[in-house]
Amino acid sequence: MMFGMARFLRFWTCRWKLMHHGLLLAVFLVTIFMLIYSISTANDLFPKTCSRQGKPSPLQTALPCYPRWDLMFLKIHKTGSSTVLNILFRYGEKHQLKFAFPAGGRNDFAYPAPFSRRTVSGYSPAICYNIVANHMRFEPVALAGLLPRERFYFTILRQPASLFESSFHYYGPAVPLTWRIAGRDKMESFLRDPWAYYTPRAFNGHYLRNLQFFDLGQDKDMDPHDPRLGDIFQDLEARFSLVMLTEYFDESLILLKELLCWELEDVLYFRLNSRVASEVTPLDPMLEDQARSWNQLDSLLYAHFNHTFWRKVEIFGRRRMIWEVAELRWLNAKMAEACIEGGGPVEASQVREPAFRSWQPAGKRSIVGYNRKAGIEEPYQDLCEAMLTPEMQYMGRMGVSLWKMRLWAFFRDLVSW
Template identity: 65%
Template sequence: MQHTLLIAMFLVSAYLLFYNIFTARSPLPKTCSRQARPSGQESTRHCSPQWDLMFLKVHQAGSSPVLNILFRYGEKHRLKFAFPSGRSDFNYPAPFERRSIADYAPGACYNVIATHMRFNRAELGQLLPPDRHYFTILRLPAPLFESSFHYYSPTIPLTWRIPGPNRLATFLGDPWAYYSPGAFNSHYLRNLQFFDLGYNKDMDPHDLALPGIFKELEAHFALVMLAEHFDESLILLKDLLCWEMEDMMYFRLNARATGDVEPLDLELQWKALEWNQVDALLYAHFNRTFWRKVETFGRTRMAWEVAELRWLNARMAEACIEGDGPVGAAFQPWQPAGRRNSAGYNRKQQVEAPYEELCNAMLTPEMQYMGNMGVSLWKMRLWAFLHNLVNW
């Protein structure tokens, strides 16, 4: 009894300590104009740069580079971001609500809303008019399921009782033996993309309402990017927002280490698609809309612009990245509870002066970047501290 009491007192003390350390207020608003062009921005094309936008960051879709692009652009033009309070998402998996924004007050305006959330158009429309640019990203459902299963399994109690050395294969062999729709964090195990977009993850794939839902989403989102065609997606985004090619430069961030990825064989891919049929139908719909946009943009023009973007990325990699070796804390991505599988980059010790600031920005993972922008992440840091303490 005394031992239990001492542990409880220690945990409460740790909670209070970390609360005081990490409860920093979010920065005061920068600009929040709906009219004028961002300061210092002169487009080389016959359009005006857009900066009132919402990016829905779907889980495990390889979208961390998009956040980095938005953070860099926002800092450069002093745009106002809506950030969560104490964490990196807007009270996910609950649907988005305005009150989940740090320091929110009625009448507040924001230029950019961009991080993990469960899409709620009615609430978002109160902050950012629906005629502004909403965009998101999708990934092929089978590899996304594999990634989600392994990345989040320490936080999904349903997976803890799955036997055998290959729990994913065991699960896909008979999903209903282990899955329960209402269980804690079960959304990570089925139709995760459809769920993030605000819908029922367990919807019947033969439901006649699905085509209408896809059309509704198509009307809400000006662009649905595809992770498998990331560079082409960025070119379409650049064109949509009337930004410059230099604004779209990126490094792959928060990617899993190569040795941690378990490619699915053909049989498991089909089983994963069968289990995530709604996500598969969702992806197929927006794959078609994506390539229609590419056709409208022009395939030859697309090829040239993708080549230019890749050349710029390679130039920045040569200027910024050292190579293999231990990754410093400043550039080490956030690791989920119980995992150490996200790779980072080493910055060169000596970076030429013209590239130094941009190198630091492009290499900074999203959690550190949010912290640098004044976001309090004390809840996440406290959770990580307590998790490590329990497993010490």
């Protein structure tokens, strides 16, 4: 009996040792595998693609193409970029795409600091994002790890003199540099002697000089004769597949539609975040020259990408462009007739529904909005509502918390600023 028990114990002791050694061997092999895997992927900055997109569409091709939707839109200030953002929001909702939204109750990625993935709400390397489109200061290395490899970068630029006029009036009350400018026309006084008021490192001073160059991640006070400037433009051209132009907005959307292989209906729009006409200050030729000279880096930037833009139009075909722009404008007019009471925008105080009231700059109520038409036909109801919805409200309906923006708006209205 004792002999049998000893034999039984020796059997299970040996079996346990074998199992223990096997378990240790399995743990060792798994550890080695994970180590090799980590080393092999340590330099891979790109998440796994989550979209079902095909090859990019070349301009003017007879071959079939596939819609692209891994997109980074650099939303440059005061260029009409809010209208483009509405197009992206609608397309993303329609196709259930994943947006990278700002964290911290903001509508931008901690601007004016350079973009960081820490500013993305709920960021995780395991999450696959399709679209990044809110305001940021461009930082290509940080952005590279947010989207799949086959992503499409695009942005929009505006003629620098008109952009400066718009930026000065929209952001001026939030720029302390402007507070000590005397006289009724502060912009004219500033342009006649900018260095009397401007300090490169002043709070919000980036709104007053070369704003587009700054948003693209560059030094707004760089010497315009710096020999590195040409390389900067070439690098930006290599990164951005399309640079749209505000002055040729419809032509830009046609090129965008073509490159993304979207439908014309995907790029219908109403202009959003635009000022009432009475608030726009026409620039006489002398002031316009002064604005361009003061924003010389933006002027050189715009000239470079104006050339690349029309090169793309030539490839697309000018006659074809004329026809497609005409069709886009006709469809936009039909949508305005179907959606908008009176067919056009109204002043902020006349917008009845809060859902369609645009964000207003400090101290003013100059941004127009729309009144939704009563009795919209059923097929157009959802599209009308989406096209009329400003950025903040659209982000809210997509589940983004904008508590910081709402708190700022509350205190701003409380003190009537």
